[in-house]
Amino acid sequence: MPAMQADGKPGLRVGVLGAGSWGTALAAASARAHPTVLWARNPAFADQLARGRENTHYLPGIPLPAALRVTGDLDRLLAHLHGPDAEALVVLAVPMAGLDAACHAVAAGLARHGLAQASVVWACKGIDAVTGRLPHEIAADHFGALPGVSTGVLSGPSFAREVAQGLPVALTVASADPVLRDRVVCALHGGAIRVYGSDDVVGVEVGGALKNVIAIACGIGDGLSMGTNARAALITRGLAEISRLGVALGARAETFTGLTGLGDLILTATGDLSRNRQVGLAIGRGRPLDAILGDMTQVAEGVRCAPAVLALARRHGIDMPITEAVCAVLFDRVPPQEAVSRLLARDPRFEGGDR
Numbered sequence: 001m002p003a004m005q006a007d008g009k010p011g012l013r014v015g016v017l018g019a020g021s022w023g024t025a026l027a028a029a030s031a032r033a034h035p036t037v038l039w040a041r042n043p044a045f046a047d048q049l050a051r052g053r054e055n056t057h058y059l060p061g062i063p064l065p066a067a068l069r070v071t072g073d074l075d076r077l078l079a080h081l082h083g084p085d086a087e088a089l090v091v092l093a094v095p096m097a098g099l100d101a102a103c104h105a106v107a108a109g110l111a112r113h114g115l116a117q118a119s120v121v122w123a124c125k126g127i128d129a130v131t132g133r134l135p136h137e138i139a140a141d142h143f144g145a146l147p148g149v150s151t152g153v154l155s156g157p158s159f160a161r162e163v164a165q166g167l168p169v170a171l172t173v174a175s176a177d178p179v180l181r182d183r184v185v186c187a188l189h190g191g192a193i194r195v196y197g198s199d200d201v202v203g204v205e206v207g208g209a210l211k212n213v214i215a216i217a218c219g220i221g222d223g224l225s226m227g228t229n230a231r232a233a234l235i236t237r238g239l240a241e242i243s244r245l246g247v248a249l250g251a252r253a254e255t256f257t258g259l260t261g262l263g264d265l266i267l268t269a270t271g272d273l274s275r276n277r278q279v280g281l282a283i284g285r286g287r288p289l290d291a292i293l294g295d296m297t298q299v300a301e302g303v304r305c306a307p308a309v310l311a312l313a314r315r316h317g318i319d320m321p322i323t324e325a326v327c328a329v330l331f332d333r334v335p336p337q338e339a340v341s342r343l344l345a346r347d348p349r350f351e352g353g354d355r
């Protein structure tokens with residue numbers, strides 16, 4: 001793949017949808033060098049961000065850059081993307097459950113504003129909880145008929161809080177369109193952020209979605225005090241099942257050893273900033289799922305995603321024993337220790353294949 005441009009786009013204009021932790025961190029990073037508008041779906045919250053210059057709910061204690069504009073009006077974000085020689089980049093940083101609606105609103109808005117050329121990239125990590133569709137399949141419903149709009153996915157091991165604090169991070173943007181990849185690099189690469197390119201959209205999406213489920217499994221193991229050997233086994237065998245399903249869906253195997261596969265899996269399975277890992281830890285320590293979710297003010301995508309992943313795997317004839325165990329614990333009231341015993345009781349296998 002050719003080298004990508006990290007500078008030289010004076011006309012780049014960025015709009016970020018979703019003022020949760022990740023959207024806020026991405027918008028703040030982009031605003032360092034490019035005119036950036038952040039959209040929050042709740043206008044009162046947008047107003048609070050714009051005035052208070054801090055996302056007190058999702059990233060408390062971290063000031064927003066002065067250059068970042070915040071709005072609760074999507075038309076203002078779209079109007080911001082206009083300009084002489086403007087190159088428009090829209091980042092969808094809403095949770096998976098909001099992706100369809102966000103794509104719909106942006107596609108309609110681009111048409112309304114006469115923005116025929118734009119790049120749209122999503123940053124959510126999940127698959128559709130009902131249909132099992134990957135994000136690019138949802139996006140294709142809305143942008144597929146717009147020839148000037150290209151799409152892609154941004155992923156990688158990246159806790160929003162660390163990114164917002166300016167700590168080093170490496171991300172990957174995957175798209176068939178090199179112009180989109182360059183725009184994302186221009187928007188974010190620099191300082192403590194590195195952005196790599198890929199054209200394996202399916203691999204990047206599958207890695208991002210499924211690592212959340214394995215992170216819940218690792219949290220459960222750690223909550224049960226199963227030890228670090230067990231955690232390493234779950235990560236490694238988790239990666240094996242992620243790769244199996246990903247390859248069956250058309251991904252390249254090597255993507256799963258990269259930032260958006262192994263990289264993000266290690267981060268989420270071991271880092272205590274992970275919401276998915278925290279759900280698993282609490283389950284392993286004996287808290288019921290309803291109580292855990294009732295207390296959470298942020299999204300843990302792996303919970304909604306796990307049953308859809310399992311259904312998808314079954315449709316493709318793929319064995320995913322760890323995902324199955326997570327679903328059994330979360331939704332079938334199987335005690336975590338019992339699920340571990342079932343995993344350990346599986347027949348011996350040949351590592352590295354289905355022999």
Ligand SMILES: NC(=O)C1=CN([C@@H]2O[C@H](COP(=O)(O)OP(=O)(O)OC[C@H]3O[C@@H](n4cnc5c(N)ncnc54)[C@H](O)[C@@H]3O)[C@@H](O)[C@H]2O)C=CC1
Pocket residue numbers: 018019020021022023041058093094095096097098099101123124125126158159160161297298299301
């Ligand atoms: N927080 C992180 O460190 C990272 C998160 N992500 C992914 O980014 C996506 C967003 O996550 P976060 O910002 O962390 O979530 P969050 O829980 O911090 O914030 C969610 C935001 O989305 C809004 N929202 C909730 N449901 C919505 C819907 N149906 N439609 C539109 N907006 C909705 C909320 O009002 C809130 O502003 C998730 O898919 C997550 O997996 C990816 C990389 C890092």
Ligand SMILES: O=C(CO)COP(=O)(O)O
Pocket residue numbers: 125156157158159160212215264267268273274275276277299300301
């Ligand atoms: O995706 C993430 C880090 O790359 C964030 O993980 P959680 O959603 O588990 O917090």
